Amino acid sequence: MGMSTDPQHNGDPAQAGAAAGKTAATTAGKAAAQTAVDPRDTPPPGGIRHKGPLELRRKAAKVTMSDRTLLDTKGPGQFVHTDPWRVLRIQSEFVEGFGALADLGPAVSVFGSARTVPGSLNYELAVEVGRQLAEAGLAVITGGGPGSMEAANKGAVQGNGVSVGLGIELPFEQGMNQWVDLGVNFRYFFARKTMFVKYAQGFIVLPGGLGTLDELFEAMVLVQTRKVTSFPIVLVGTAFWSPMVEWIQTTLVAEGMMSEEDLDLLQVVDDPALAVELVVEGAARHRNPNGSTTGNGSVNGNGSGTGDAGGARG
Numbered sequence: 201m202g203m204s205t206d207p208q209h210n211g212d213p214a215q216a217g218a219a220a221g222k223t224a225a226t227t228a229g230k231a232a233a234q235t236a237v238d239p240r241d242t243p244p245p246g247g248i249r250h251k252g253p254l255e256l257r258r259k260a261a262k263v264t265m266s267d268r269t270l271l272d273t274k275g276p277g278q279f280v281h282t283d284p285w286r287v288l289r290i291q292s293e294f295v296e297g298f299g300a301l302a303d304l305g306p307a308v309s310v311f312g313s314a315r316t317v318p319g320s321l322n323y324e325l326a327v328e329v330g331r332q333l334a335e336a337g338l339a340v341i342t343g344g345g346p347g348s349m350e351a352a353n354k355g356a357v358q359g360n361g362v363s364v365g366l367g368i369e370l371p372f373e374q375g376m377n378q379w380v381d382l383g384v385n386f387r388y389f390f391a392r393k394t395m396f397v398k399y400a401q402g403f404i405v406l407p408g409g410l411g412t413l414d415e416l417f418e419a420m421v422l423v424q425t426r427k428v429t430s431f432p433i434v435l436v437g438t439a440f441w442s443p444m445v446e447w448i449q450t451t452l453v454a455e456g457m458m459s460e461e462d463l464d465l466l467q468v469v470d471d472p473a474l475a476v477e478l479v480v481e482g483a484a485r486h487r488n489p490n491g492s493t494t495g496n497g498s499v500n501g502n503g504s505g506t507g508d509a510g511g512a513r514g
Contacts, residue, residue, distance in 0.1 A: 293391040297366075300384050301399045304362065307339035308479050309396045311415045312348025312406030325436060326351030326406050327358070328472040333404075334361020336480050341366060341400055343392075344376045344383055348406045353379035366392050397422060401483035402432040404475050407440040420465050424458075432482025434475045435468045442468060 340356035344365025365380030
């Protein structure tokens with residue numbers, strides 16, 4: 201066997217002691233380096249640290265202060281892509297939307313397809329709906345895009361009313377249509393959708409696709425769960441909407457997925473004047489839930505509207 205090079209094995213106590221001391225010092229130094237932290241980062245004696253609204257204990261309390269992280273960051277602008285920064289952008293969208301629409305007054309949100317062709321029956325139907333809403337003293341809120349949205353905004357302008365567009369950032373975005381007088385653009389669907397409901401006293405829904413259906417069913421859920429009250433939802437176009445209402449009746453209700461009375465959330469008509477009449481009545485109830493009559497509409501005792509004779513009614 202070869203001779204050991206360890207001083208302890210070579211019988212030199214002085215060298216062995218020095219080597220052991222050096223090793224201990226190195227080990228202790230490494231341990232100290234690993235455990236040494238800025239006193240500001242250590243939990244207080246009670247083991248609890250407050251970080252904004254958070255209350256942290258034990259291991260979770262060993263965090264760097266937020267202001268230190270903010271001020272010490274020297275990297276590229278990746279912070280604008282972080283979730284906390286997105287929260288601020290979301291907050292700003294709500295603040296801007298609330299500020300822009302706070303003084304809007306009574307309004308109705310009108311939904312319909314962006315693919316509706318100018319000059320078509322559905323386009324002219326939307327123009328008439330927007331015009332009659334404006335003449336009834338109601339602002340018209342749309343998604344601000346082309347098609348039926350553009351038509352409803354055009355009708356609002358023709359009726360000398362307030363024409364509002366709530367736009368959304370999309371890959372195929374075309375910008376606000378030319379008939380929008382007050383436009384607010386959003387990054388986030390949920391912030392935009394909040395504005396559609398918060399500042400409207402009812403919905404008029406024209407034939408449309410996925411976006412239109414999304415808004416329709418969300419409105420139904422909000423009314424059904426009583427998140428909003430006295431909120432009329434009127435579908436215009438019996439030929440288009442009746443198959444959907446029939447499916448809801450024969451499938452969802454029949455299989456117990458929803459209650460029969462939930463169908464009362466919808467009213468389907470063909471006449472733009474009747475659609476406006478129904479939302480005017482609903483808007484009056486929305487402003488005065490006790491049931492007194494305001495505006496141009498009459499209010500009946502049970503709060504239900506009258507459906508078109510030729511259309512489906514829940």
